Amino acid sequence: MELRKPYIAADSRYDQSHSLYRRCGRSGVLLPKVSLGFWHNFGGNDSYERARDITHYAFDHGITHFDLANNYGPPYGSAEETMGKLLCDDFFRYRDELFISTKAGYDMWPGPYGNWGSRKYLMASIDQSLRRMGLDYVDLFYSHRYDPQTPLEETLQALVDIVRAGKALYVGISRWPLEALKVADKYLRDHDVPLLIYQGRVNMIDHEPIDEGILDYCSEHGIGFISFSPLAQGLLTDRYLNGIPQDSRMAHGGSLTADKLTPELLARLRQLNSEAQAQGHTLAENALAWILHQKGITSVLVGASSVGQLERNMKCIFD
Numbered sequence: 557m558e559l560r561k562p563y564i565a566a567d568s569r570y571d572q573s574h575s576l577y578r579r580c581g582r583s584g585v586l587l588p589k590v591s592l593g594f595w596h597n598f599g600g601n602d603s604y605e606r607a608r609d610i611t612h613y614a615f616d617h618g619i620t621h622f623d624l625a626n627n628y629g630p631p632y633g634s635a636e637e638t639m640g641k642l643l644c645d646d647f648f649r650y651r652d653e654l655f656i657s658t659k660a661g662y663d664m665w666p667g668p669y670g671n672w673g674s675r676k677y678l679m680a681s682i683d684q685s686l687r688r689m690g691l692d693y694v695d696l697f698y699s700h701r702y703d704p705q706t707p708l709e710e711t712l713q714a715l716v717d718i719v720r721a722g723k724a725l726y727v728g729i730s731r732w733p734l735e736a737l738k739v740a741d742k743y744l745r746d747h748d749v750p751l752l753i754y755q756g757r758v759n760m761i762d763h764e765p766i767d768e769g770i771l772d773y774c775s776e777h778g779i780g781f782i783s784f785s786p787l788a789q790g791l792l793t794d795r796y797l798n799g800i801p802q803d804s805r806m807a808h809g810g811s812l813t814a815d816k817l818t819p820e821l822l823a824r825l826r827q828l829n830s831e832a833q834a835q836g837h838t839l840a841e842n843a844l845a846w847i848l849h850q851k852g853i854t855s856v857l858v859g860a861s862s863v864g865q866l867e868r869n870m871k872c873i874f875d
Contacts, residue, residue, distance in 0.1 A: 563646035566616035576618045576873060580854045582778030583752055585726070587655065589848055589873045591621035591782065592866070593857045600634030606862070607638055608646065613863045615650065617870060623782075623857055624689075625659040625700055626681050632664055636688035643690060654695075658685045659730060661700025673703030673711040682723050697724035698755060702732040712743045719749045730755035730784075734768050741777055753780035753854065759788050760828065760843050761821065766850065775852030783847050786856040787869075791817070792843035797826055844872035 570576075577586040592614045598607045611622070628635035636658065647654060660681035663671045670677060682697055697718055699711055715727040727749060729740055737754065744751045754774050756765035762785075765771050774781045787793055796817055825839070832842040847856050860866035 563612060565650060569616050569618050572618065578854050580753055580780030581774070583726070583750070583780065585655070585752065585780070587621050587780070587782070587855045588619045589855055590619060590844070590870050591623055591855045591857050592619050593784065593859045594622065594624045594628050594635040594639065595784075596859050597861045598635045598638045599629035600631055600637065601629070602638075604638065604641065608642060609863050610860050610866055611642055612646070613866055614860075615647070615654075619870075620653055621655040621657070621855065623657045624685075625662070625698075626685050627662050627664045633684070633688055636685055640689040640691075656689070656691070656694050657696035657698065657728070658682075658689075658694050659698035659700035660685070661698070661703070661730070673699055673701075673706045675710050675714040678711065678714040678718070682718050686723060693722055694724050696726045696728055696752060698728040698730050699732070700730050702729075702736050708736060708739050709743065712740055713747075716744065716747045716749045726752035728753040728755060731757075734770050734773060737770060737773060741773075741779065751779050753782055755782050755784055755857070757785045758783040758847055758850065758853070759786050760792055760846050761788055761824070771850065771852045780854040781852050782855045782857055783853060784857045786847050786858060787840055787843055791821070791825060792828070793840045794829060794838065796822070797829055797839075838868070840869065841871050844869060848872060 576588050578589055579585070580587050592611065597610070614622075622639065624635050624639055626633060626636065639656070643651065660678050661671075661673060664677075664681060669680070678699070682694075685694065686692065697715065699715060703711060718724050719727060727744065729737065729751065732740065732754070741751050754765075754770065756770060758765055758771070758781075765781075771781055773779075790796065800817065828842065829839040832839045835842070837845075844856055844858070847853055856872075858866070858869045860869065
């Protein structure tokens with residue numbers, strides 16, 4: 557069996573820093589305009605060598621932010637285990653150049669303490685995540701979703717204490733409604749752990765955080781904003797313009813179901829594709845560029861199933 561050569565990052569990885577990074581709110585953190593998400597394709601059921609190639613390409617081209625969550629996989633926890641193996645095999649020497657985030661808030665283990673936003677769940681989860689990745693701390697820890705039953709102060713104080721314990725440098729929230737965001741912003745500032753970033757779904761066909769006023773609030777109050785699902789799980793590519801391919805995510809069910817591809821949506825996607833082609837772009841390139849042109853956006857969080865796909869997605873950075 558041929559041994560793989562040790563990974564040495566490209567010397568050119570920061571050559572285009574002036575075009576690559578944006579300041580995250582009013583913090584000292586710069587994030588790449590395109591960040592790499594580990595939601596799909598980095599779990600225990602996926603090829604480790606492919607994940608390795610994708611992360612090498614990302615870092616070689618200045619993508620320093622890798623985004624995870626406790627239940628990313630499948631199976632749950634395995635994306636963080638992949639990250640731990642990548643750090644051990646390739647990225648340990650570059651740890652201080654990386655910005656690694658993880659989250660807790662969705663179901664992770666059975667019983668009443670493995671879900672939502674309780675202090676018990678968040679405290680246990682950060683410890684488990686650190687063990688899986690072999691890290692002393694993460695750069696960013698999120699409350700992954702709003703919990704309508706747990707007092708906000710309990711969730712927020714847990715985030716404060718995680719930072720004070722040295723287990724995370726910054727905190728964020730994901731998919732919280734506007735009024736809860738306002739509470740979080742004040743509480744965290746009052747406890748000297750300001751909210752670094754908000755993660756929400758913004759793309760050309762789903763811009764609820766814009767309509768709700770969340771993006772404006774973040775921009776006005778010095779909070780960064782990172783968009784997940786910027787390509788609407790592949791809808792904003794050429795993947796579904798002529799139907800549902802048998803090997804597609806939609807064909808296999810899960811979070812992207814066939815009923816979402818209505819005749820009205822398909823007509824709109826074809827129109828957006830025609831407009832992109834007229835400009836000499838792909839639909840995906842235009843979709844990512846559209847997000848980055850929205851005031852207050854710090855970064856878009858993309859997944860990748862291949863190096864080529866990531867390379868194509870990065871074209872929006874330099875438009």
